[in-house]
Amino acid sequence: MLTIKSADVKNKKVLLRVDFNVVLVKKGGTTRIADDFRIRAALPTIKHLLKNKAKIIIASHLGDGKESLRPVSRRLEKLLKKKVRFVGECAGKQVEEKVRAMKNGQILFLENLRRHPEEKKNDLEFAEKLAHLAQIYVNDAFGVCHRPHASVVGITKFLPSYAGLLLEKETNVLEQATTSPDRPLAVIVGGAKISTKIKLIERFLNLADDVILGGALANTVLKAKGLSVGKSFVEEEMIEPLKKVEITSPKLHLPVDVIVSSSESGERPVRVCGVGGVKNGEKIFDIGPDSLVLFDKIIHNAKTIIWNGPIGLFEVEQFARGSYFIAQSVATSSAYSIVGGGETIAVLGKLNLTDKFNHVSTGGGALLEFLSGNKLPGLESLGYYTNN
Numbered sequence: 001m002l003t004i005k006s007a008d009v010k011n012k013k014v015l016l017r018v019d020f021n022v023v024l025v026k027k028g029g030t031t032r033i034a035d036d037f038r039i040r041a042a043l044p045t046i047k048h049l050l051k052n053k054a055k056i057i058i059a060s061h062l063g064d065g066k067e068s069l070r071p072v073s074r075r076l077e078k079l080l081k082k083k084v085r086f087v088g089e090c091a092g093k094q095v096e097e098k099v100r101a102m103k104n105g106q107i108l109f110l111e112n113l114r115r116h117p118e119e120k121k122n123d124l125e126f127a128e129k130l131a132h133l134a135q136i137y138v139n140d141a142f143g144v145c146h147r148p149h150a151s152v153v154g155i156t157k158f159l160p161s162y163a164g165l166l167l168e169k170e171t172n173v174l175e176q177a178t179t180s181p182d183r184p185l186a187v188i189v190g191g192a193k194i195s196t197k198i199k200l201i202e203r204f205l206n207l208a209d210d211v212i213l214g215g216a217l218a219n220t221v222l223k224a225k226g227l228s229v230g231k232s233f234v235e236e237e238m239i240e241p242l243k244k245v246e247i248t249s250p251k252l253h254l255p256v257d258v259i260v261s262s263s264e265s266g267e268r269p270v271r272v273c274g275v276g277g278v279k280n281g282e283k284i285f286d287i288g289p290d291s292l293v294l295f296d297k298i299i300h301n302a303k304t305i306i307w308n309g310p311i312g313l314f315e316v317e318q319f320a321r322g323s324y325f326i327a328q329s330v331a332t333s334s335a336y337s338i339v340g341g342g343e344t345i346a347v348l349g350k351l352n353l354t355d356k357f358n359h360v361s362t363g364g365g366a367l368l369e370f371l372s373g374n375k376l377p378g379l380e381s382l383g384y385y386t387n388n
Helices: 037-041 043-051 070-080 093-100 124-131 165-179 198-207 216-224 236-242 289-301 321-332 342-351 365-371
Strands: 013-017 024-027 030-033 055-059 107-109 136-139 161-163 185-189 210-213 257-261 270-274 283-287 304-308 336-340
Touching: 013 043, 030 070, 037 043, 037 070, 043 055, 043 070, 043 165, 070 107, 093 107, 161 165, 165 336, 165 365, 185 198, 185 289, 198 210, 198 236, 198 365, 210 216, 210 289, 216 236, 216 283, 257 289, 283 289, 283 321, 289 321, 304 321, 304 365, 321 336, 321 342, 336 342
Parallel strands: 013 055, 013 136, 055 107, 136 161, 185 210, 185 304, 304 336
Antiparallel strands: 024 030, 257 270, 257 283
16 A cells, blocks of 8 residues: 655645544534544644645545535634635536646645535546546545545546555554554443444454453343343344354453443433343443453553443443543553544543543544454555555
């Protein structure tokens, strides 16, 4: 996989695909960005291109295509302290005219790619229109590399293509963690649905030294082991597939006690009980104190930690302790720490712990796919797997 370090970008028009799919908060007629983490993550690549006198054309998606990227372009302008010209389209004559007028070191920011249905269809005609704007293509959008879209895959058929500095960093860190990590390697998997993470869990039961499960997905595993989970969220269709997984492996660590209530609001009585003591009308919303002690020992024994997914319903104060404790435990450990997933990063943000982790991945679905051992179309189109 070639990176921009080896590309001659001077005087060249560079189409830079980024993942600026941020959350916009609208209030009182104003729009603000909830967290600019993904924008800041791409700054090293943008600054590299500026330093080497490229003409930068930035392309991204935002949500399903309805929202405009204009507020995002303004935030980028503020972060760079440099003029960023926003254009209300991403292909066509208007864009082509503005591109022709560009000078070295200027930045043009295109409108939301997903306003064109052809983007998600990986339509080659649309990909060629995007490619027509530039002389070089750079993919710095790890977060969408699992999507076979026109601006991620199709465009590489028409332009010399390179990985940006962020994409290079993401793949290097994750490859190291999955092929030759410092051991013991501990993997913490939380979140709601085990169906989206079962392949990841299976893989790391082979690769890792310890696999910790929490969050609602642990409920399904507990039920598969014959334990009572009351009215907790369970993926019933996953009970049978889980019987084929080594859920009795000594590497696999499940909660030994849990926080339960009859309501997720936290307004009804909340109690701690052993995993087999959940009553019929109760639901599991967090892990208990004995589980925290158990998991803390594993975390502080590890040399490498990968964490994806909250451990409980952290949005409700009464059920946030588990996720907060795990975040603080990993942050204070001596292990090399990797974290990813929007909700997990939100936990770190609430505690101001983001900078205490060695690598905070910009990928959600892409991170899961990579860690699960699946090939990502965006990386494949850059030749990543040819030499790996």
